[in-house]
Amino acid sequence: MADPSDGPPDTGLPVESVVGELRAALAARGSAVLTAEPGAGKTTVVPLRLLAEPWLGDRRIVMLEPRRIATRAAAARMASLLGDEVGGIVGYRTRDDRRVSARTRIEVVTEGILTRRIQNDPELSGVGAVIFDEFHERNLVADLGLALALDVRASLRPDLRLLVMSATIDTAGIAALVGGGGEPVPVIEAAGRTHPVDITYRPRGRRDHLEPAVARAVIEALASEGDVLVFLPGAGEIRRSAEALSELPPDVDVRPLFGGLSAAEQDAAVAPSPAGRRKVVLATDIAETSLTVEGVTAVVDAGLSREPRFDARSGMTRLVTVAASRDSADQRAGRAGRTRPGVAIRLWSKMEHGTRPRRRSPEITQVDLCGFVLETAAWGVADPTTLALLDPPPGRALDEARQLLTDLGALDTEGRPSELGHAMTAIGVHPRLARMILDAVPSGDGALACLLAALLDDRDILRGRPDDLPVDLTERVRLLVDRGRRHRALDVGALHRARDRAADLARRAAVTDDHVNPTHTGRVLALAYPDRVAAKRPTGVGRFITVGGGGAWIAESDPLAVEAFVVAADLDGKRRDARIRLAAGLDHDDLLADFGDRIDERTILMWDDGRDELTERVERRLGEIALDVVIRRPEPSPEVTAELVARVRRDGLDVLGWTDRSRRIRSRAQFCRRHGVGEWPDLSDQALLDSLEDWLVPHLDGVATWARLRRVDLSTVLMTLIGWHHRRELDRLAPETVAVPSGRNVAIDYDADPPAVAVRVQEMFGASETPTIADGAVPLTLHLLSPADRPVQITSDIAGFWAGSWAEVRKDMAGRYPKHAWPEDPTDVDPHRGPRRMR
Numbered sequence: 001m002a003d004p005s006d007g008p009p010d011t012g013l014p015v016e017s018v019v020g021e022l023r024a025a026l027a028a029r030g031s032a033v034l035t036a037e038p039g040a041g042k043t044t045v046v047p048l049r050l051l052a053e054p055w056l057g058d059r060r061i062v063m064l065e066p067r068r069i070a071t072r073a074a075a076a077r078m079a080s081l082l083g084d085e086v087g088g089i090v091g092y093r094t095r096d097d098r099r100v101s102a103r104t105r106i107e108v109v110t111e112g113i114l115t116r117r118i119q120n121d122p123e124l125s126g127v128g129a130v131i132f133d134e135f136h137e138r139n140l141v142a143d144l145g146l147a148l149a150l151d152v153r154a155s156l157r158p159d160l161r162l163l164v165m166s167a168t169i170d171t172a173g174i175a176a177l178v179g180g181g182g183e184p185v186p187v188i189e190a191a192g193r194t195h196p197v198d199i200t201y202r203p204r205g206r207r208d209h210l211e212p213a214v215a216r217a218v219i220e221a222l223a224s225e226g227d228v229l230v231f232l233p234g235a236g237e238i239r240r241s242a243e244a245l246s247e248l249p250p251d252v253d254v255r256p257l258f259g260g261l262s263a264a265e266q267d268a269a270v271a272p273s274p275a276g277r278r279k280v281v282l283a284t285d286i287a288e289t290s291l292t293v294e295g296v297t298a299v300v301d302a303g304l305s306r307e308p309r310f311d312a313r314s315g316m317t318r319l320v321t322v323a324a325s326r327d328s329a330d331q332r333a334g335r336a337g338r339t340r341p342g343v344a345i346r347l348w349s350k351m352e353h354g355t356r357p358r359r360r361s362p363e364i365t366q367v368d369l370c371g372f373v374l375e376t377a378a379w380g381v382a383d384p385t386t387l388a389l390l391d392p393p394p395g396r397a398l399d400e401a402r403q404l405l406t407d408l409g410a411l412d413t414e415g416r417p418s419e420l421g422h423a424m425t426a427i428g429v430h431p432r433l434a435r436m437i438l439d440a441v442p443s444g445d446g447a448l449a450c451l452l453a454a455l456l457d458d459r460d461i462l463r464g465r466p467d468d469l470p471v472d473l474t475e476r477v478r479l480l481v482d483r484g485r486r487h488r489a490l491d492v493g494a495l496h497r498a499r500d501r502a503a504d505l506a507r508r509a510a511v512t513d514d515h516v517n518p519t520h521t522g523r524v525l526a527l528a529y530p531d532r533v534a535a536k537r538p539t540g541v542g543r544f545i546t547v548g549g550g551g552a553w554i555a556e557s558d559p560l561a562v563e564a565f566v567v568a569a570d571l572d573g574k575r576r577d578a579r580i581r582l583a584a585g586l587d588h589d590d591l592l593a594d595f596g597d598r599i600d601e602r603t604i605l606m607w608d609d610g611r612d613e614l615t616e617r618v619e620r621r622l623g624e625i626a627l628d629v630v631i632r633r634p635e636p637s638p639e640v641t642a643e644l645v646a647r648v649r650r651d652g653l654d655v656l657g658w659t660d661r662s663r664r665i666r667s668r669a670q671f672c673r674r675h676g677v678g679e680w681p682d683l684s685d686q687a688l689l690d691s692l693e694d695w696l697v698p699h700l701d702g703v704a705t706w707a708r709l710r711r712v713d714l715s716t717v718l719m720t721l722i723g724w725h726h727r728r729e730l731d732r733l734a735p736e737t738v739a740v741p742s743g744r745n746v747a748i749d750y751d752a753d754p755p756a757v758a759v760r761v762q763e764m765f766g767a768s769e770t771p772t773i774a775d776g777a778v779p780l781t782l783h784l785l786s787p788a789d790r791p792v793q794i795t796s797d798i799a800g801f802w803a804g805s806w807a808e809v810r811k812d813m814a815g816r817y818p819k820h821a822w823p824e825d826p827t828d829v830d831p832h833r834g835p836r837r838m839r
Helices: 014-028 042-049 068-081 111-120 140-155 171-178 210-221 235-244 263-270 326-337 350-355 370-379 395-407 419-427 431-440 446-456 473-481 492-508 518-528 588-594 638-651 660-675 685-690 714-722 724-733 798-803 806-816
Strands: 031-036 060-065 090-094 097-099 106-110 127-132 161-166 187-190 197-201 227-231 252-257 278-283 296-301 304-311 316-323 342-346 533-536 543-546 551-553 565-571 577-585 600-608 613-622 625-632 737-739 745-747 756-760 781-785 791-795
Touching: 014 031, 014 042, 014 161, 014 187, 031 042, 031 171, 042 060, 042 068, 042 161, 060 068, 060 111, 068 090, 068 097, 068 106, 068 263, 106 111, 111 140, 111 370, 127 140, 140 161, 140 171, 140 370, 161 171, 171 187, 197 326, 210 227, 210 235, 210 296, 210 342, 227 326, 235 252, 235 278, 252 263, 263 278, 296 326, 326 342, 370 395, 370 419, 370 431, 395 431, 419 431, 419 492, 431 446, 431 518, 446 473, 446 492, 446 518, 446 565, 473 492, 473 518, 473 577, 518 565, 518 577, 518 588, 533 625, 588 625, 600 638, 613 638, 660 714, 660 724, 714 724, 745 756, 791 798, 791 806, 798 806
Parallel strands: 031 161, 031 187, 060 106, 060 127, 090 106, 127 161, 197 342, 227 278, 227 296, 252 278, 296 342, 551 577, 756 781
Antiparallel strands: 090 097, 304 316, 533 543, 533 565, 543 551, 565 577, 600 613, 613 625, 737 745, 781 791
C-alpha cells in the first residue's frame, strides 16, 4: 500500500514544475488560482501533492468535477498513480454512485454534492481544502459552490483552503473574487505539454448535412497515424455520425462518448486502442478538458455546442445548439497535440472563426435559476446578488424564479424558505420535482413521483429522434416498473440509472411504500407542473391550450394527441405554439379533484339572438382552460339588472312594454311640466334614458329575463315617478278625457301640441265655446270628423268655425251624407252621434 504522504513518483507532467509555488501560496494566503492547458496534469497531480501539507493534517481534500464521467476518471487515475484502488485513499461521490471509505483522503465529487454538504454542515467538518476543477466551464452549480465556500471561509472556517483550477479563465476576475475584495489571491500558471497542431478549415455549405461532412473529415484524418477524436453537440449527432462511418476499415473502432452511456462504454472510448487497432471517438464537449482520451493525434471539430437557455417569458429552459466559442475550439484542437504533432479539422471557415465569441456564456446568465434561488435562500441569503459571484444573475430570471418558488410554497412573501422549502432542498432535484415528490407521498404515489423525477432529471430512457419517440411518460413509467416490458428504443443503461436514481430519491424523501400505479402518472406530474396543464382544442387533433393561454401541440400520429387533457413536462420553449415532447394524460375527474382550489367559475351574461333573451353562460375554468360550460336562465342579480338596463339604453325606450295608458300618462305629465306649477319630472326620451337606474331599476326586483322586463307595468312606474303630490294635479290640469256636447267623454291626445281631441262634428252641435284644459288656459284643438270619421276641419275656435267656414262644410256634408241633418246654425241644435233628419 502506498504512503499518501509520499505521493506518486514524479509524473513528469508540466504542472509538477509549479507545485512548490502552489504549496507556498496555499500555506500563506489560503487560496490560489491555477491555470494550465489541458494535459498539464493539474486534475490528477495537484491533489496528490497537497496530501502531505501540514495545514491539511488528517482532513480530506474535496475536489469538484463538472461531470460524472470526469469524476470517476479522475479518481481512477489518481488511485492508479498511488498504486491503490478507487475507494481507498482516493474515492469519488456522485449523486447516484459512491466509492469512499474511512481511508479516503481525496474525495472527487460532482458539484451538487458540495452544495448539499455545505448546506448540511456549514463548517465542512473534516475537510481541509476544496478544489474547483475545470472552473472555466462556468456551470451554475460550480459558481454557487464557490460562492458558498467563500462565505464559509470568511465567516466560519478561515483555515479552509480554496483552489480554483482551469484550462482558461479570466484570471484577474477570479483572483479578485476569491480574494474577497482585498488583495487578489496568487495566480499560478503552468505551461501545457502540447505539440504543434496543424489546423485546417473545411467549411460545409449551408445545405450540407453535418454527418456526411463529419464522415469526410474523419476519413481525411485517418490518413495519418493515431486515433481520431470528433467533437459533436449531442447524442443524436453522435449516433447519426456513427451510422455515416459504418463502412470504415475493419481495424477502426467507432466509440461514442457522452454522459448517457454506461461506465463500460465510456471506459472503452477513453482507454488506449489495442495493438493493431485504431479508434474514432465521437464525443460531446465532455472530452474538451475534463477527460483525456488516450492515443488521439487528430481532432475533427463540428464547431457546435449544446447549451441550456432559459426563456423567462415561457419559464422553460431548453438545450439549444450554438456555435462553439473560440477558447473551446482551441482546447479541442489541443487534444490532437498531447503526445506528438497532430492535426485539427474544423468544419467552419477561418473567417467565421474570428466572429465567434471568445468564451462560452456562463450558465448563471442563461439557465433557470429556481434551484439556485432556493439554495441561496436556504443558506440565509435572500438576495443572491450579494454573494461572491463572477457574473451577476439576470434580474428577470431571478424574479421568475422567486415567483415560481413562492407559487410552489418554498418561499414566503419575504423570500425566506418555508419548512416545505427546506424539505425540498434536501431532496436534491429541481424544486418542481421536489414539491411533486413531497406532495405525492401522503396519497401513496411517492414511489411514482420518485420515478418521474428520475426520468425528468436525466436523459430520456428512450433513444432516437424526438419525432420517432412517444410523448407519453406513462409508457416510460411502465418500462421502469415492469421488468419484462420492452421497447424498440429502450436505452437499458439509462433505464438502470433511472431506477437507481429513483431509489435514491425515495430514500431522501423517506418514501416507504414502493407501490407504483402508472395510471396516476398525469395526476402526479401535475403536482410539479400545474402551470403546464393543457386542454385539447375543439378543432385540430393534437392542438392544445395551456393554463396560461399559450398554444401547444403533439404530433397527430402520437397516441397522446387525442387526450382531452395533458400535463406537459417538457416543451421546446416556444411561447405561442410549443411542441410538447414529454407529457402524460390527465383524467377530467382527477383534474377537478386536484385543482378544485384553482378552478374559477366564471359567469358571463350574453344575449341569445335567436330567442331574444338574456342567458347566463357558466364556465368552470382552470386558467384559460374551459373545463365545462352550462347555458341557463339567469337568476335575479345586480349584474343581470345592469345588462337588462343596458339593453334598454342601447335600443331605446320603445323596446319597453308600453300600453296606451302608460303612454297617455307620460304625455299628460309632460304637458303638466310645460303648463303646471312646481317641479314636474322630465319624461322626455333622453331624460328617461339618462336616468334608467333611478326610475326603472327600483321596479326590477326579481326580474331576470327580457320577457319579464317587458311585462313591467309602466303605468305604475310612471305614476311613482310623478309622485303622489302631483297625481291630483295631473287629473285636474291634464284630464284623460273631455266631455263633448253629445255627452260622450272623448280621449285627449297629449302627444299633439297643443293637445287635441277627435270628435264627429255633429257631437259638437250646440257648443259655442271650445273645450279647454289646464284650468282653462289651453284650448283643445278639435279634429272635427264626418259621419264616416274622415277629417272635416281642425280648429281651436269652435265659435269662429260655426260663424265662418261651416257654411261651405255644411254644403259638402249635405251632399255626401244626405240622411244627416246639417243645420245652418249648429249652436241652436242638439248634438247627436248618428243620423237625424231636420224637423
